[in-house]
Amino acid sequence: MIELANIRKAFNQGRHNEYWALHGIDLSVEAGKVTAFRGPSGSGKTTLLTIVGCLSRPTEGRVRFKGEDISGLPERFLTDIRRQSFGFVFQQFNLIKGLSAVDNIILPGMPTGRSRRNLVERADELLDQLKLGHRSRARVEWLSGGEQQRVAIARALINDPQVIIADEPTANLDTALSREFLAILEGFTAAGKTVLLTSHDPLVVESSAVHRVIGMRDGRLTAD
Amino acid sequence: MRPWLEKQLHLIDFTLASLARRKTKNVGLLLAYTLIVFVLASLSLFTHALRSEASYVLAGSPEVILQRMVAGRHDLIPPGYLDKIGRIRGVQKKEGRLWGYYYDPVVNANYTFMARPASEVADGTIMVGSALARERGLAPNNTISFRSYAGKLFGFTVAAVLSPDSELLSADLVLLSESDFRRFFEYPEGHYTDIALSVANPQEVRTVAAKLSAALPDSRPILREEVLRTYQSLFDWREGIVLTVLAGAILAFAILAWEKASGLSAEERREIGILKAIGWETGDVIRMKVWEGLVISLTAFLLGGIAAYVHVFHFGAAVFAPVLKGWSVLYPRFTLVPAVDGLQIATLFFFTVVPYTAAVLVPIWRAAITDPDAVMRA
Numbered sequence: 001m002i003e004l005a006n007i008r009k010a011f012n013q014g015r016h017n018e019y020w021a022l023h024g025i026d027l028s029v030e031a032g033k034v035t036a037f038r039g040p041s042g043s044g045k046t047t048l049l050t051i052v053g054c055l056s057r058p059t060e061g062r063v064r065f066k067g068e069d070i071s072g073l074p075e076r077f078l079t080d081i082r083r084q085s086f087g088f089v090f091q092q093f094n095l096i097k098g099l100s101a102v103d104n105i106i107l108p109g110m111p112t113g114r115s116r117r118n119l120v121e122r123a124d125e126l127l128d129q130l131k132l133g134h135r136s137r138a139r140v141e142w143l144s145g146g147e148q149q150r151v152a153i154a155r156a157l158i159n160d161p162q163v164i165i166a167d168e169p170t171a172n173l174d175t176a177l178s179r180e181f182l183a184i185l186e187g188f189t190a191a192g193k194t195v196l197l198t199s200h201d202p203l204v205v206e207s208s209a210v211h212r213v214i215g216m217r218d219g220r221l222t223a224d
Numbered sequence: 225m226r227p228w229l230e231k232q233l234h235l236i237d238f239t240l241a242s243l244a245r246r247k248t249k250n251v252g253l254l255l256a257y258t259l260i261v262f263v264l265a266s267l268s269l270f271t272h273a274l275r276s277e278a279s280y281v282l283a284g285s286p287e288v289i290l291q292r293m294v295a296g297r298h299d300l301i302p303p304g305y306l307d308k309i310g311r312i313r314g315v316q317k318k319e320g321r322l323w324g325y326y327y328d329p330v331v332n333a334n335y336t337f338m339a340r341p342a343s344e345v346a347d348g349t350i351m352v353g354s355a356l357a358r359e360r361g362l363a364p365n366n367t368i369s370f371r372s373y374a375g376k377l378f379g380f381t382v383a384a385v386l387s388p389d390s391e392l393l394s395a396d397l398v399l400l401s402e403s404d405f406r407r408f409f410e411y412p413e414g415h416y417t418d419i420a421l422s423v424a425n426p427q428e429v430r431t432v433a434a435k436l437s438a439a440l441p442d443s444r445p446i447l448r449e450e451v452l453r454t455y456q457s458l459f460d461w462r463e464g465i466v467l468t469v470l471a472g473a474i475l476a477f478a479i480l481a482w483e484k485a486s487g488l489s490a491e492e493r494r495e496i497g498i499l500k501a502i503g504w505e506t507g508d509v510i511r512m513k514v515w516e517g518l519v520i521s522l523t524a525f526l527l528g529g530i531a532a533y534v535h536v537f538h539f540g541a542a543v544f545a546p547v548l549k550g551w552s553v554l555y556p557r558f559t560l561v562p563a564v565d566g567l568q569i570a571t572l573f574f575f576t577v578v579p580y581t582a583a584v585l586v587p588i589w590r591a592a593i594t595d596p597d598a599v600m601r602a
């Protein structure tokens with residue numbers, strides 16, 4: 001589903017503080033599976049996820065999504081792909097304070113032109129599935145960490161993407177909530193979705209919900 | 225069409241929610257901006273209304289006033305001038321006028337004394353302007369004395385107080401009979417202060433003025449349009465003075481509004497990053513923020529404009545009136561007829577809404593074009 005060929009990524013290229021975060025990554029990600037990237041901070045896990053999720057471009061190399069080379073596409077097309085095919089769950093959840101859970105969830109659906117009623121109905125369905133229906137109109141800053149994460153997951157699902165990208169999804173959760181997240185992960189694969197995540201958490205990387213764990217160090221893949 | 229419309233509705237919806245979420249900042253901005261619009265609109269509306277008022281009042285004044293100049297100074301018109309003018313083609317009507325300034329040490333104000341025919345003002349009586357009547361506490365049948373040219377006190381009975389409708393031009397006016405005027409100022413018979421002329425064909429006013437200058441080389445014809453222009457420049461000048469005086473305050477508020485509008489908080493930058501990461505296009509983010517700027521600037525424009533209208537036309541521009549409308553210490557009191565034109569509104573719009581929107585747009589554009597991956601690194 002996703003193929004990376006010789007991906008290299010530099011920051012501040014051409015300047016005195018030039019830094020190469022990725023050094024020639026070759027990888028093929030299978031559809032409908034959960035793939036986890038494990039490695040120390042600064043190993044390039046997040047950078048790799050941003051490239052896979054069309055949030056940034058590789059400095060060198062090719063990214064193929066569903067057989068199509070998307071590395072050279074203009075920003076506008078990348079945004080379309082990102083909106084239609086990818087859902088993101090960020091480490092800090094990145095919800096917008098002051099808005100309700102539902103209003104946060106429908107944000108990725110707004111540029112698609114779907115009606116508000118349609119989006120809100122879908123958001124309520126997702127919250128019900130995530131057992132958070134009773135908090136749908138609460139402002140997100142009033143929710144607990146676990147509840148906020150479920151709102152972030154619902155937001156990632158609002159456009160029904162094929163791929164979920166989660167960066168350190170359990171970093172801010174206790175063990176019980178982390179287990180809940182793993183249960184949700186199993187639900188994703190049951191629904192045929194592809195999941196890519198980064199994690200340090202042994203509970204996640206050693207879980208049966210994760211099909212493949214890839215090690216990373218110093219911008220290179222170390223082992224499967 | 226429908227998805228496009230839905231998208232715009234979502235953007236407006238999000239914009240309004242976004243404004244409500246930053247209530248303190250936005251209300252502060254709105255107040256500062258409304259104040260700027262209020263000051264500028266009040267000045268503009270007031271001076272424009274004054275100019276219209278002056279044009280309206282002067283419409284009934286003579287087309288040409290002829291003065292005699294001696295050694296560069298205004299001097300009395302001697303006998304014989306009226307006859308000479310009567311021989312110039314194009315002059316329809318001529319009238320010798322008698323008027324002069326009088327300084328009243330009681331209120332430290334200058335009055336304008338003007339002679340009227342005995343049919344209008346009887347000997348021993350005067351008619352006074354409303355501002356003068358207010359200042360000296362005069363009412364019909366009161367008596368008042370002025371010191372004449374000879375240094376003697378000259379007593380008058382107030383026959384009437386002039387209508388406040390004409391107060392812009394009659395605030396300091398004292399009308400008295402011709403014989404009283406001549407005795408008071410010791411003007412010899414047959415002499416006049418100036419001559420008021422009306423011209424048969426309004427297109428020929430300048431030609432008639434040229435003929436007058438040629439026939440009476442020591443005379444100076446003053447055209448009504450020149451008087452009107454002087455009034456316009458006077459009000460322009462006063463408006464300029466007020467603007468200069470207020471420039472500091474306006475600038476301070478403008479800088480405050482600009483800074484608040486153009487400075488994006490860390491929270492706003494974060495939100496833009498999130499929106500981009502979850503699939504909003506750069507254009508969507510910019511459109512949303514432009515909506516935000518427009519809502520604030522248009523609201524400020526409307527509130528400031530309406531407040532200025534009420535201030536000028538219902539409260540007589542209490543804040544600026546002393547600087548803008550009066551001369552001497554006698555400030556005329558009158559109700560301005562609302563006079564607003566499209567150009568005024570367009571100018572005000574251009575100098576308030578447009579800079580604000582630009583102030584909002586540049587930093588937003590900068591933030592909106594940053595890579596969406598920044599949000600993953602926050």
